[in-house]
Amino acid sequence: MLKHVRPALVLLALFTLLTGLVYPLAMTGIGQAAFSNRANGSPIVRDGVVVGSSLIGQQFTRPEYFWGRPSSAGQGYDARSSSGSNLGPSSQALADRIKVEAERYGVPASDIPPDLLTASGSGLDPHISPAAAQFQLARVANARGLQEDVVSSLIDAHVETPSLGILGEDRVNVLELNLALDELGRAPA
Amino acid sequence: MKIEGWILIFVFAGLVALIARPMGLYLAAVFAGRRTWLSPVLAPLERGFYRLGGVKDASEQDWKGYAASLVMFSLLATLALFALMQLQHLLPLNPHGFGPVAPNVAMNTAVSFVTNTNWQAYSGESTMSHLTQMAGLTVQNFLSAAAGIAVAVAFARGFARRGTGQIGNFWVDMTRATLYVLLPISILFAIYLMASGVPQTLAGSLPATTLEGVPQDIAIGPVASQEAIKMLGTNGGGFFNANSAHPFENPDPWTNLVQMLSIFAIGAGLVVMFGRMVGDERQGWAILAAMCALFLVGTGIAYWSETQITPALMSAGVDPSLGNMEGKEVRFGLSASALFAAVTTAASCGAVNAMHDSFTAIGGMIPLVNILAGEVIVGGVGAGFYGILLFAILAIFIAGLMVGRTPAYLGKKIEAREVKLAVLAILASPLAILIGTAIAASTDAGRAGILNPGPHGFSEILYSFASTAGNNGSAFGGLTANTDFYTYAHAIAMLAGRFLVIIPALAIAGSLAAKPTAPASVGTFPTNGPLFIGLLAFVIVIVGALTFLPALAVGPVAEATANTLN
Numbered sequence: 001m002l003k004h005v006r007p008a009l010v011l012l013a014l015f016t017l018l019t020g021l022v023y024p025l026a027m028t029g030i031g032q033a034a035f036s037n038r039a040n041g042s043p044i045v046r047d048g049v050v051v052g053s054s055l056i057g058q059q060f061t062r063p064e065y066f067w068g069r070p071s072s073a074g075q076g077y078d079a080r081s082s083s084g085s086n087l088g089p090s091s092q093a094l095a096d097r098i099k100v101e102a103e104r105y106g107v108p109a110s111d112i113p114p115d116l117l118t119a120s121g122s123g124l125d126p127h128i129s130p131a132a133a134q135f136q137l138a139r140v141a142n143a144r145g146l147q148e149d150v151v152s153s154l155i156d157a158h159v160e161t162p163s164l165g166i167l168g169e170d171r172v173n174v175l176e177l178n179l180a181l182d183e184l185g186r187a188p189a
Numbered sequence: 190m191k192i193e194g195w196i197l198i199f200v201f202a203g204l205v206a207l208i209a210r211p212m213g214l215y216l217a218a219v220f221a222g223r224r225t226w227l228s229p230v231l232a233p234l235e236r237g238f239y240r241l242g243g244v245k246d247a248s249e250q251d252w253k254g255y256a257a258s259l260v261m262f263s264l265l266a267t268l269a270l271f272a273l274m275q276l277q278h279l280l281p282l283n284p285h286g287f288g289p290v291a292p293n294v295a296m297n298t299a300v301s302f303v304t305n306t307n308w309q310a311y312s313g314e315s316t317m318s319h320l321t322q323m324a325g326l327t328v329q330n331f332l333s334a335a336a337g338i339a340v341a342v343a344f345a346r347g348f349a350r351r352g353t354g355q356i357g358n359f360w361v362d363m364t365r366a367t368l369y370v371l372l373p374i375s376i377l378f379a380i381y382l383m384a385s386g387v388p389q390t391l392a393g394s395l396p397a398t399t400l401e402g403v404p405q406d407i408a409i410g411p412v413a414s415q416e417a418i419k420m421l422g423t424n425g426g427g428f429f430n431a432n433s434a435h436p437f438e439n440p441d442p443w444t445n446l447v448q449m450l451s452i453f454a455i456g457a458g459l460v461v462m463f464g465r466m467v468g469d470e471r472q473g474w475a476i477l478a479a480m481c482a483l484f485l486v487g488t489g490i491a492y493w494s495e496t497q498i499t500p501a502l503m504s505a506g507v508d509p510s511l512g513n514m515e516g517k518e519v520r521f522g523l524s525a526s527a528l529f530a531a532v533t534t535a536a537s538c539g540a541v542n543a544m545h546d547s548f549t550a551i552g553g554m555i556p557l558v559n560i561l562a563g564e565v566i567v568g569g570v571g572a573g574f575y576g577i578l579l580f581a582i583l584a585i586f587i588a589g590l591m592v593g594r595t596p597a598y599l600g601k602k603i604e605a606r607e608v609k610l611a612v613l614a615i616l617a618s619p620l621a622i623l624i625g626t627a628i629a630a631s632t633d634a635g636r637a638g639i640l641n642p643g644p645h646g647f648s649e650i651l652y653s654f655a656s657t658a659g660n661n662g663s664a665f666g667g668l669t670a671n672t673d674f675y676t677y678a679h680a681i682a683m684l685a686g687r688f689l690v691i692i693p694a695l696a697i698a699g700s701l702a703a704k705p706t707a708p709a710s711v712g713t714f715p716t717n718g719p720l721f722i723g724l725l726a727f728v729i730v731i732v733g734a735l736t737f738l739p740a741l742a743v744g745p746v747a748e749a750t751a752n753t754l755n
Contacts (some may be wrong), residue, residue, distance in 0.1 A: 001257055001612060002614060004257055005261060007258070008265045010241050012262065012269060014238050014241065016262065020328040021304050021323065022413070023375070024323045024411045024538075026376075027376070027389050027414040031380075031388075031390070032390065034276070034380075034383075038386045039389045040409065050395065051398060052400070055436040056384050058397075058399045058515035059399065061401065073431075080315060080406050080407075082429045082430045082518040083666075084515075087546070087641075088748075090499065090645060090754050091641050091754065098393070098505035098507060104535075108594050109506035109508075110506045111508075112508070118513075118516075118517075120516070122429075123433055124431070125280060125729070127519035163443060166193045166200065167443060168525070169522035171519045175400070178400055
């Protein structure tokens with residue numbers, strides 16, 4: 001076995017250097033130079049403050065914002081501990097959690113778009129379905145004193161559709177939609 | 190179910206078939222030592238590696254030497270990775286100041302990444318320093334995949350050669366796999382991922398203040414470089430806990446498609462390479478056809494099942510028309526989540542873009558069954574290929590018994606020694622799975638890890654041993670796997686599933702390479718036609734069913750039929 005030690009040690013060291021340092025550091029150089037915003041986590045800056053990442057969902061609780069999906073990441077949208085609920089298909093705990101989530105909307109669960117009652121795989125899902133956004137339309141418009149059709153057309157403008165018709169689902173980025181809502185409020189009357 | 194979902198599944202299968210041939214031709218050139226268009230850059234580097242390592246690239250090894258090199262390389266890699274995790278608090282590139290990884294988890298993780306399993310008993314963003322992710326985990330993502338490819342190539346040589354005991358040089362095959370195949374594709378892939386939004390930085394976090402004024406600390410890091418090889422090498426160990434469900438690992442439906450294709454790319458290419466090496470490409474396509482049939486059946490069932498509502502959602506009164514979205518991301522939806530689950534378990538990848546633990550009972554059984562079938566449907570880089578050829582040997586043997594003729598495959602007589610070794614390799618993982626599951630299900634230490642009670646809890650245990658012994662790495666993630674019991678039990682399963690398959694496979698390769706090749710005659714059973722494809726698929730299903738039906742009946746089947754909450 002001893003004759004195998006030298007190539008094993010040397011090649012392990014060389015490949016650690018090549019694939020463990022040179023490769024990731026070179027990619028970091030390319031990323032920082034060519035895709036600076038994306039390589040740094042796609043931050044969204046408003047008034048000089050980073051308000052989040054366009055790819056990462058965040059917790060919304062106030063009535064004047066659209067709410068995202070339930071999250072099992074930490075205490076909810078904890079972007080340092082991504083996680084799904086891992087509750088199984090016949091889990092009583094899952095059924096109980098959904099009933100609590102439904103109370104948040106004050107209507108029977110059957111009337112609520114299912115993505116607003118189910119937790120995402122990452123706990124950081126930035127999207128909801130267009131139906132889930134329309135479902136919250138009245139509350140948001142009311143809280144902001146806006147016309148419903150104004151908010152509705154804002155939703156429509158934020159719907160992303162499947163690429164080539166088959167890749168992905170219709171979806172709305174909640175943070176971007178809420179940012180646009182805030183902008184609407186700031187616009188000169 | 191939506192027609193778009195089905196189109197996606199078939200488009201995906203078609204794209205894999207399109208990739209297989211160019212990839213196979215490239216692999217064949219690389220491992221025959223022919224010049225490729227990358228040679229001007231890489232050949233000097235390759236020669237330098239050999240010179241420093243004292244590797245005589247012109248001299249080949251018999252199967253024992255090949256296996257010994259691989260085992261020694263794996264052993265040293267495991268020790269080095271363990272040491273890195275123990276020392277990460279003393280080393281640079283640790284922006285969150287993480288301490289040393291708990292010894293049992295570090296041991297489990299070192300074994301996991303060196304065996305190409307990438308089972309994760311830890312949560313990446315809250316455990317591993319950037320240096321550990323880069324110089325430890327990323328490196329083993331490359332090298333464990335390269336070792337698997339090397340074994341596949343050596344195995345193919347067993348059929349292609351005659352009258353020699355030599356099956357290649359492990360150091361050369363492993364080095365070429367890394368330099369010519371894995372690294373160049375990973376570079377392109379990583380650049381694409383960065384352009385799509387996957388972070389690549391040495392910073393540890395992106396601090397933000399949400400619109401509601403709450404601080405949100407967003408974990409980032411050198412993700413893209415690891416993500417690329419994680420998929421291409423069918424490793425599956427995510428930078429983040431949520432793996433490819435995390436928007437930073439898999440930002441949009443396009444990256445999702447490319448990730449799925451990259452899981453299958455090399456595995457499918459190896460099959461075509463095999464056909465070229467044995468001088469009949471149809472032999473490779475026959476194998477690929479058997480794989481494809483099994484894959485589409487499983488994927489279709491999983492997709493259908495996920496469009497159904499679960500008892501938990503039903504009991505809470507959720508609208509049943511949109512299926513089971515618990516544990517899934519809106520941007521992927523049901524079909525791309527079910528497809529990803531089937532792909533990642535058909536190959537021994539183990540990356541996930543949705544939480545398998547929250548799948549419907551039958552939808553979650555499909556990935557489990559894919560793993561239990563030996564991950565031979567396309568398969569992991571290398572592992573899937575030698576896995577399905579072991580089944581092919583068994584299929585040929587059974588066919589030979591039925592017609593009363595000495596079985597031969599590709600002109601090589603399949604005799605007692607090869608069949609015994611093939612059966613040993615085929616049974617190694619099932620033994621580890623069933624014994625491990627039995628022990629865990631009957632001890633307090635094992636049952637303590639369960640999240641979901643009832644039959645689903647048993648499924649969590651069964652899935653964990655299937656995933657570790659099958660070197661897959663995906664999970665029913667509710668299971669608490671960082672306990673002493675599970676870290677050691679799973680480590681044993683991972684080692685058994687890797688080396689008790691590789692060593693017999695190499696022994697078969699050595700034995701076959703030494704045999705003469707008999708010319709085909711009218712009595713030869715053709716192994717490039719539909720009869721053989723059917724027989725091969727049949728043998729895989731029968732062996733899997735005979736071994737695992739009782740366990741599946743207690744877990745997912747019981748859950749699907751009981752229809753009660755626990």
